[in-house]
Amino acid sequence: MQLTSTIQKLHERAPRLGKALSLATATGVITGNSIGASIPIWFMGAAKTITGAKIADDTVIKVTNYWINSNNALIDNILPNKDWRINLPDDVHSKGKYLLISNHQSWVDTSIVQYVSEKRLPLTRFFTKFELIYIPVIGQAFYFLDFPMMRRHSKEAVAKNPALQGKDIEEAKRACALLKSKPFTLLNYLEGTRFTKAKHTKQQSPYSHLLKPRAGGLALAINALGEDIDGILDMTIVYPDG
Structure with a gap:
């Protein structure tokens, strides 16, 4: 609490310095946690x-949950003026099996999902590209944690x-x-990509705040998991101030 109070005051009195300190602290802690957890x-x-x-x-899941919880503690302690408004059904729990669909506005959306899920939902996984397996630490963690990794073959490759x-x-x-x-x-982002006004206009999307959905990944997951699913959760993330 003392650290939170100190950083909060710094953000109020010297916003640029507070932002720089928060960024440096977050980068250092996340990097250290990532290296420590990777072993x-x-x-x-x-x-x-x-x-x-x-x-x-x-053990892999427990270590990953520790890594996520540490990052969430970082959010709690170094980000100023947070005002979370979280609403979840009463019957969801950390031992369930869920498909989660969400809108996608920012690269921080996944971190928000992990924050909301802590102690409320099981470990979140999502569809990702197989090529990410070559990224040190993160790519192998995705593989060991059974993230569905998609190999994309071009039309030219299939033709050959x-x-x-x-x-x-x-x-x-x-x-x-x-x-x-x-x-x-x-987790499945049905829009398939982050929302921007340019993409929205280009698609001529009929929705005010969403791109046109791509349901292939969700349909595949339902087909593969079938009756093992306890429910489908529909999440909407909103950043009122942008």
Whole structure:
């Protein structure tokens, strides 16, 4: 609380300095947490991949939850003038299995989802590109945590090798099936990309604050997970001040 009060006063008296301090603190803590968490995630993730041991899978999830909770504590302590308005159904819980759909306005949306989900929903996963697996730490964490990773094959590649037709769908279904045995929240941004006025105008979207939906990922998840889903959660994120 003392740290929060000190940073709050600094933001009020010297906004630029307060912003710089918050950014430096956040960058340092998140970087340190990421490096520290990556070591057990790597070892236990490798053990999970090789042996399929449940204890290894559980440990990877626990370490990831610690990393997320640490980042959320950072939000609580170094961001000034926060005013969260969070509404969730009373019957959701951290042991459930949910599909989560949300609007998409900013690169911070996923962090907001993780913040809202802490102690309320299971660990959030989302569809991502397979190429991200080559990003140090983050990419491998996605793989070890059973994020559905999509391989995108161009029309040219499929024309040269017809065997690639439908492979990305098969891989996504396989990844979704890995979630059946554990609690999960599978996030899908139906717009497929972040909302901007330019994109909205170009699409001639019939919705005031949304782009046209792309339901392929959601349909795939429903098809793969079927009756294992406890519910579909519809989340709307709003930033009243922009």
